[in-house]
Amino acid sequence: xxxxxxxxxxxxxxxxxxxxxxxxxxxxxxxxxxxxxxxxxxxxxxxxxxxxxxxxxxxxxxxxxxxxxxxxxxxxxxxxxxxxxxxxxxxxxxxxxxxxxxxxxxxxxxxxxxx
Amino acid sequence: xxxxxxxxxxxxxxxxxxxxxxxxxxxxxxxxxxxxxxxxxxxxxxxxxxxxxxxxxxxxxxxxxxxxxxxxxxxxxxxxxxxxxxxxxxxxxxxxxxxxxxxxxxxxxxxxxxx
Numbered sequence: 001x002x003x004x005x006x007x008x009x010x011x012x013x014x015x016x017x018x019x020x021x022x023x024x025x026x027x028x029x030x031x032x033x034x035x036x037x038x039x040x041x042x043x044x045x046x047x048x049x050x051x052x053x054x055x056x057x058x059x060x061x062x063x064x065x066x067x068x069x070x071x072x073x074x075x076x077x078x079x080x081x082x083x084x085x086x087x088x089x090x091x092x093x094x095x096x097x098x099x100x101x102x103x104x105x106x107x108x109x110x111x112x113x114x115x
Numbered sequence: 116x117x118x119x120x121x122x123x124x125x126x127x128x129x130x131x132x133x134x135x136x137x138x139x140x141x142x143x144x145x146x147x148x149x150x151x152x153x154x155x156x157x158x159x160x161x162x163x164x165x166x167x168x169x170x171x172x173x174x175x176x177x178x179x180x181x182x183x184x185x186x187x188x189x190x191x192x193x194x195x196x197x198x199x200x201x202x203x204x205x206x207x208x209x210x211x212x213x214x215x216x217x218x219x220x221x222x223x224x225x226x227x228x229x230x
Contacts, residue, residue: 038158041224042221042223042224043119043206043208043221043222043223043224044158044206044208044219044221045221046218046219046220087158102160102163102171103148103160103219104160105157105158105159106157107157
């Protein structure tokens with residue numbers, strides 16, 4: 001699986017957009033980009049995933065560069081409750097093969113949202 | 116749905132004692148994962164079940180650790196004998212299918228302290 005690189009920490013003002021970058025320069029064509037987050041003392045929570053197109057859901061937007069070597073998770077209007085560790089994970093999704101949804105978590109980015 | 120249920124939420128035991136952690140996955144989910152989280156090693160996968168069958172136990176640290184899934188609604192992770200270095204937060208997660216496109220839903224975790 002491709003390795004990901006994330007900044008160890010970031011700050012954001014409440015109400016502003018939080019843009020969390022992730023580098024995955026060794027990503028291959030069949031690997032998806034996934035984002036999970038972990039709020040203190042809770043289990044990780046799925047946010048969003050994508051392959052090559054930009055994706056948006058009720059929680060966030062995912063922007064993947066055209067060469068797919070990096071991506072950005074965008075929380076459009078950060079709140080204090082978005083303070084968490086954000087994990088960017090790259091993994092093959094081989095629905096027809098023997099692979100499975102093994103998630104390999106790195107150190108993530110600690111996002112702190114300030115009032 | 117109640118989500119993934121884990122028990123106990125907290126466990127304090129003495130070195131050498133047997134510890135049993137329990138997990139009830141979300142109803143209808145066919146895949147179950149056990150993770151361990153420590154400050155030093157982060158979040159790491161221990162074992163994965165699909166349709167109650169262990170598929171990948173390569174993350175189980177040693178023979179002191181064992182996991183079972185006797186039916187679709189219950190799994191246990193046992194440590195015998197426990198050691199102080201086993202102190203960690205243990206998460207159980209489940210997903211509908213084993214492919215990564217399916218979201219993994221995490222439980223609240225069991226915080227284990229081995230004295």
